[in-house]
Amino acid sequence: MTSNKRKRNLMVIAVGLTVICYLLGIRYIISNVSAYGSEGGENTKHYVAVIAKSTESNFWQTVFAGANAASTEYNLSITVDGPDNEEDYETQNRMIEQAVKDGAEVIIFSAVDYNANADAINEAVKQGVDVVVIDSDVNSDKVSSRISTDNYQAGRMAGEAALNFEDEVLNIGIVNFDKNAANGQQREEGFRDMVSADSRVNIVDAINVISTIEDSKEGTLQMLKEHPEINVLATFNEWTSLGVGEAIKESGYADKVSVIAFDNNVASVGLLETGEVDALIVQNPYAMGYLGVEAAYYLIYDLPLAETKVDTATTLVTKENMFEDEFQRVLFSFD
Amino acid sequence: MHTEENMNKSRIRKSISLSALMTGVVACIVIVALVTVLVVFIKLYENSMEQNSITSSEQAVVQVMNTVESYTKDMEEIMQMILANMEQESTVRDEFFHNLMQIRSDVVSVTTYDEAGEMLNYWSDELELKETVYQNLSYREIEEGEGMVISKPHVESLFADYYPWVVTISQRTQNAQGEEIMVCMDIRFSNIANYVDDVGIGQHGYCFIMDTEGNIIYHPQQQLIYSGLREEKTEMLVDLKDGAYPKSSVIYTLHTLENSNWRIVGVCYVDEMITSKVENMIRICMTLLGLALITALLAGLLFSRIFGKPANQLAEAMGEFEKDAENFQFELVKGTSEVTALSNSFSQMVVQVQQLMERVRQEEVTLRKTELKALQAQINPHFLYNTLDSIAWMCEEERNEEAVEMVNALARLFRISISKGQELIPLAKELQHAESYLKIQNFRYKNQFTYHFDVDPDCLHYLCNKITIQPIIENAIYHGLDRMIDEGRIEIGIHQMEDGICMSVEDNGVGMSEEQCREILYQDAGDRIGIGIKNVHERIKIYFGDKYGLFIYSELDVGTRVEIRIPKVEEGSYDIK
Numbered sequence: 005m006t007s008n009k010r011k012r013n014l015m016v017i018a019v020g021l022t023v024i025c026y027l028l029g030i031r032y033i034i035s036n037v038s039a040y041g042s043e044g045g046e047n048t049k050h051y052v053a054v055i056a057k058s059t060e061s062n063f064w065q066t067v068f069a070g071a072n073a074a075s076t077e078y079n080l081s082i083t084v085d086g087p088d089n090e091e092d093y094e095t096q097n098r099m100i101e102q103a104v105k106d107g108a109e110v111i112i113f114s115a116v117d118y119n120a121n122a123d124a125i126n127e128a129v130k131q132g133v134d135v136v137v138i139d140s141d142v143n144s145d146k147v148s149s150r151i152s153t154d155n156y157q158a159g160r161m162a163g164e165a166a167l168n169f170e171d172e173v174l175n176i177g178i179v180n181f182d183k184n185a186a187n188g189q190q191r192e193e194g195f196r197d198m199v200s201a202d203s204r205v206n207i208v209d210a211i212n213v214i215s216t217i218e219d220s221k222e223g224t225l226q227m228l229k230e231h232p233e234i235n236v237l238a239t240f241n242e243w244t245s246l247g248v249g250e251a252i253k254e255s256g257y258a259d260k261v262s263v264i265a266f267d268n269n270v271a272s273v274g275l276l277e278t279g280e281v282d283a284l285i286v287q288n289p290y291a292m293g294y295l296g297v298e299a300a301y302y303l304i305y306d307l308p309l310a311e312t313k314v315d316t317a318t319t320l321v322t323k324e325n326m327f328e329d330e331f332q333r334v335l336f337s338f339d
Numbered sequence: 340m341h342t343e344e345n346m347n348k349s350r351i352r353k354s355i356s357l358s359a360l361m362t363g364v365v366a367c368i369v370i371v372a373l374v375t376v377l378v379v380f381i382k383l384y385e386n387s388m389e390q391n392s393i394t395s396s397e398q399a400v401v402q403v404m405n406t407v408e409s410y411t412k413d414m415e416e417i418m419q420m421i422l423a424n425m426e427q428e429s430t431v432r433d434e435f436f437h438n439l440m441q442i443r444s445d446v447v448s449v450t451t452y453d454e455a456g457e458m459l460n461y462w463s464d465e466l467e468l469k470e471t472v473y474q475n476l477s478y479r480e481i482e483e484g485e486g487m488v489i490s491k492p493h494v495e496s497l498f499a500d501y502y503p504w505v506v507t508i509s510q511r512t513q514n515a516q517g518e519e520i521m522v523c524m525d526i527r528f529s530n531i532a533n534y535v536d537d538v539g540i541g542q543h544g545y546c547f548i549m550d551t552e553g554n555i556i557y558h559p560q561q562q563l564i565y566s567g568l569r570e571e572k573t574e575m576l577v578d579l580k581d582g583a584y585p586k587s588s589v590i591y592t593l594h595t596l597e598n599s600n601w602r603i604v605g606v607c608y609v610d611e612m613i614t615s616k617v618e619n620m621i622r623i624c625m626t627l628l629g630l631a632l633i634t635a636l637l638a639g640l641l642f643s644r645i646f647g648k649p650a651n652q653l654a655e656a657m658g659e660f661e662k663d664a665e666n667f668q669f670e671l672v673k674g675t676s677e678v679t680a681l682s683n684s685f686s687q688m689v690v691q692v693q694q695l696m697e698r699v700r701q702e703e704v705t706l707r708k709t710e711l712k713a714l715q716a717q718i719n720p721h722f723l724y725n726t727l728d729s730i731a732w733m734c735e736e737e738r739n740e741e742a743v744e745m746v747n748a749l750a751r752l753f754r755i756s757i758s759k760g761q762e763l764i765p766l767a768k769e770l771q772h773a774e775s776y777l778k779i780q781n782f783r784y785k786n787q788f789t790y791h792f793d794v795d796p797d798c799l800h801y802l803c804n805k806i807t808i809q810p811i812i813e814n815a816i817y818h819g820l821d822r823m824i825d826e827g828r829i830e831i832g833i834h835q836m837e838d839g840i841c842m843s844v845e846d847n848g849v850g851m852s853e854e855q856c857r858e859i860l861y862q863d864a865g866d867r868i869g870i871g872i873k874n875v876h877e878r879i880k881i882y883f884g885d886k887y888g889l890f891i892y893s894e895l896d897v898g899t900r901v902e903i904r905i906p907k908v909e910e911g912s913y914d915i916k
């Protein structure tokens with residue numbers, strides 16, 4: 005009798021388990037089926053935070069445009085943020101923490117400071133957030149994907165542009181931004197490697213300025229005053245380009261000094277057309293934003309990333325080719 | 340016994356049990372059904388999805404086309420107004436342009452050129468014309484009678500630090516002075532671009548604009564395309580007429596704008612739409628499959644409990660019945676009505692078979708008893724003649740006392756032999772019977788042998804079959820002592836055993852071989868010795884079971900010991916069967 009009772013109990017348990025399995029299964033099916041309906045719903049969107057070096061510049065505006073386009077396409081919710089000036093890594097670190105708190109699944113990040121941002125990024129990864137680096141790298145091996153201009157190659161491209169000038173002697177002055185920003189240093193390195201091979205070249209001076217128009221203009225004027233022999237100026241980001249352009253405009257050296265600058269700010273393009281700037285290295289910020297968000301999508305859905313390091317192309321634009329069809333599309337972004 | 344049982348069980352296990360069969364069949368049916376459904380569903384779904392995708396791309400593309408067309412129509416109308424105003428006074432004209440720019444913020448500028456391409460006039464919303472225009476992208480020479488021309492999108496290159504993307508609509512006309520001039524209106528392209536950007540087809544589908552030569556006019560991802568990070572195979576689309584073209588995983592939908600060389604292309608990725616849903620479907624089906632398997636398993640379990648297990652129990656019971664029908668006790672097996680019916684019938688059958696067997700056994704026993712009783716009544720006539728002869732001879736010799744003793748012994752012998760027809764008599768009587776017989780034979784054989792009784796008096800009140808010792812003694816005398824030269828000796832003992840009584844008859848005669856011992860117990864003795872030893876053996880067995888009976892120990896030339904073992908049966912405790 006007792007064994008019979010035990011068997012009966014076993015049966016009851018088996019039936020109970022089956023019923024529970026059934027209910028769970030049906031729940032699962034229903035949730036799966038209803039997932040069709042809620043696929044486009046706001047509440048199911050995955051959140052991706054974009055933390056840039058700044059938010060003002062044309063470069064970053066274009067990055068955000070690309071990011072927004074991709075977020076619409078991949079149905080992700082994104083926020084864009086960045087410090088007011090391009091030296092403020094502390095604010096950036098706070099933004100990383102905040103993004104983690106807000107439940108970001110992926111942070112798309114561009115580092116103000118190669119080393120000072122590393123800990124915050126590592127901490128975020130530890131919290132389970134994937135990190136995609138765009139534009140400017142950070143000293144962390146936990147980054148899932150890096151999407152940026154090949155900065156060294158961009159520097160070499162700038163160097164090549166300098167060597168195209170037909171002057172007999174090239175006395176070069178370099179106006180670079182924050183020494184701690186990885187991309188600026190890589191560009192300068194590429195530039196130096198390219199030009200130093202040529203016998204005409206003489207690098208007269210190199211300065212690091214704060215990445216604002218005023219500061220770089222100041223620095224440039226100072227440098228030109230100290231070294232009047234300078235006939236080529238190279239500078240490596242949007243704000244310093246504008247500063248250098250302003251300085252040339254103010255000093256009236258448009259004909260005497262050739263300028264190689266970076267990025268396609270409308271003002272820089274204007275300076276290219278009017279001749280203060282002689283060559284622009286145009287990056288592809290739209291692609292950075294777009295591909296960054298695309299990578300985030302792949303990470304969220306656990307799809308394999310085709311590459312962990314993507315080189316967004318750079319283009320050398322001069323006054324001669326700036327209005328050609330192909331270069332128009334690179335140089336002028338759609339607003 | 341045990342090994343046989345195990346063999347039986349393993350034989351049962353080797354063949355598939357009904358419940359396992361059930362589970363398997365259900366599982367197979369479910370799997371086949373689900374797979375079929377899945378395949379059919381996927382096929383149907385793919386087809387309907389493709390149709391859906393085609394329809395939705397078609398709709399999206401037509402919508403884009405309509406929007407772009409209505410926008411260009413709008414602009415053409417504005418152009419007509421502009422042309423009409425060209426003949427007005429310059430103050431009126433300026434007023435008109437000022438208002439136009441205010442109302443239509445998407446009109447960037449209007450410029451006029453003479454036949455040589457020199458700019459005559461420009462109107463814009465307070466934009467500053469460059470001192471030197473490096474390249475004028477808005478101007479294009481218009482042939483006479485060409486009508487209205489819409490340019491490709493380009494950058495506005497006339498104003499300082501202002502580079503919006505525009506398309507230029509140009510037309511030839513005459514001004515107030517009747518001179519041939521060309522009017523060019525630059526319209527911001529971002530309206531169309533933004534619109535195209537926002538058109539989505541499916542999850543990742545999009546629209547783009549190309550011209551009839553396959554050059555991309557506008558593409559939402561053109562920045563990626565121009566930098567080589569993306570590819571759009573427009574050359575493949577150039578030759579296609581308007582319509583929808585499914586190409587492997589992509590559906591291209593093309594529509595050409597009216598009065599223009601622009602074509603709207605919709606790109607829709609069927610594959611990912613389907614695969615993601617099919618994956619979902621497969622997941623659901625797998626869950627269903629799991630559920631169905633669980634159900635099948637449970638059903639099997641239930642089935643085995645309800646039917647399989649009782650069936651096995653029945654089968655086992657039958658096996659046991661087969662082995663030992665007599666002592667088998669059947670417990671009813673519970674289960675479904677079929678099983679209970681089967682179990683009930685089997686139970687009845689068991690009872691009937693056992694009753695039948697009992698009856699047969701009883702009949703057989705009765706028959707044997709009758710038979711044996713008949714035999715037991717036969718006293719060897721030679722014995723009687725010889726005894727009477729001896730008595731006569733004694734009387735003749737006037738050995739009256741001895742004669743009297745002989746007659747008495749004979750009389751006792753017969754009385755006990757008859758015993759009112761009872762089979763079981765007390766041991767005491769049986770002993771008397773044996774003693775009488777010995778006495779008679781001793782007279783007859785002139786004291787050729789001696790005999791001796793060793794009796795445990797506690798045994799005397801127990802019952803035993805009558806005429807059991809006498810045939811053994813008879814055998815001992817005729818076969819053991821008859822041919823002996825030395826004096827024979829017969830020892831009769833009655834002792835208690837653990838579970839019965841042992842009566843023994845031991846002689847020092849010629850003895851027997853083992854074969855002879857067996858023969859005596861199991862073969863008919865013939866009629867030489869009245870009631871044979873076999874008869875005694877069988878009677879004891881019939882009355883008390885196989886455990887009891889005769890046991891013979893014999894050695895040639897040494898002697899024979901016959902033991903009769905019976906249970907301790909007291910008067911009234913044995914029911915005569």
